[in-house]
Amino acid sequence: MPRTRLYPLEDLEDIPGTKVFTAKASRQAYHLHKFCMSLMKAENREEFKADERAYLDKFKMSEAQKQAVLDRDMMKLIELGGNMYFLVKIASTDGMSALKAVSATSGMSADEYAKMMLEGGRSPEGLRSIRDRN
């Protein structure tokens, strides 16, 4: 029997500018995320801040993931499988707000993004589906 589904799973990739956090992404980012969760301890945050590279080398992350952490390249980290709930712990370690961390993944400046939120946020119009352009 073929399985019936409400929609094809490929549709998860049909949302503009959106990377759905799947089991595979979770696997891809496992060691990056292990690093992020290690920042939940004050002593680890201190160790990381003292020598970021040395601290990152304790984790089995890809070189690209390590470099993106060093660069604080949030957009890249999302591309490499990262999920914001983990990544925001890097921002918190830096004393940066979640608003700024999220804006950094959007391609907008933090000020532009904050202003957009104050004005009611980003409208979903035209951003629901790549295929249907609605």
Add this chain to the structure above:
Amino acid sequence: MARITAGIATSHVPAIGAAIDLGKQEDPYWKPVFEGYEFVKEWAKDHTPDVVILVYNDHASALMLDIVPTFAIGFDDQFLPADEGWGRRPVPTVYNHIDLAAHIAEQLVIDEFDITLINEMDVDHGLTVPLSLVFGQPEEWPCKVIPLAVNVSQFPTPSGERCWKLGEAIRNAVKTFPEDLDVQVWGTGGMSHQLHGSRAGLINEKWDKRFIDLLAHEPEELKYITRLEYLREAGTEGIELIMWLIMRAALGYGVEEKHRFYRVPASNTAVGHVVYETKS
């Protein structure tokens, strides 16, 4: 017998917790958010339950890395606020009601919900921000809390329909607990928001308001919203609203809406909040 007397839904934005902890409630940015919670703070004084079953999602604080349970019940005697990267929130320890939690866990498995038990974990803003919004800043939380964590982050999440059925099963479980307990069910998270990518900052006020409009008296309309529709319409994190469905289903057929509130923004998120009392 134990009975479910009321339900609360609220967003659980971490920045709201920080604003409370840093005494920023009167700031122009935050004041309009906290005004939406003045009703529930007063209401809670006369409606303090014995136990809150608090439906929330963990934000990579205790779960999501090594273990990703779809539905899980916190089963420790007590839970500390998690250190999410800036130290633990200065809020009281959360105390569990183990007998009721054990009863619910057993009943849920009998009802074919294969629930995970967590014998040790910290609880993050998803659980502590709602407690702060409703109970303020007491020395101790005024009731016991059973944490019920739902995976809303790693796809596939449970469907809205499945969450609805879980709420019904929780209702049946509570009703069969022999001790005389006043129980509330809280559903947290939402409303529309997306925390990454070129769609970050997405807010869908029209969709959110329809969700609130239907939740009290026509919730059947909401049961069949697909995961894909949540993502498209309410953003990747807007799917947290499936946890509101668990709360609503646990209250049974008829509810009286005591309060509703909607406000954009708090940080990246549309804030939604309702208070319901059960009729039976």
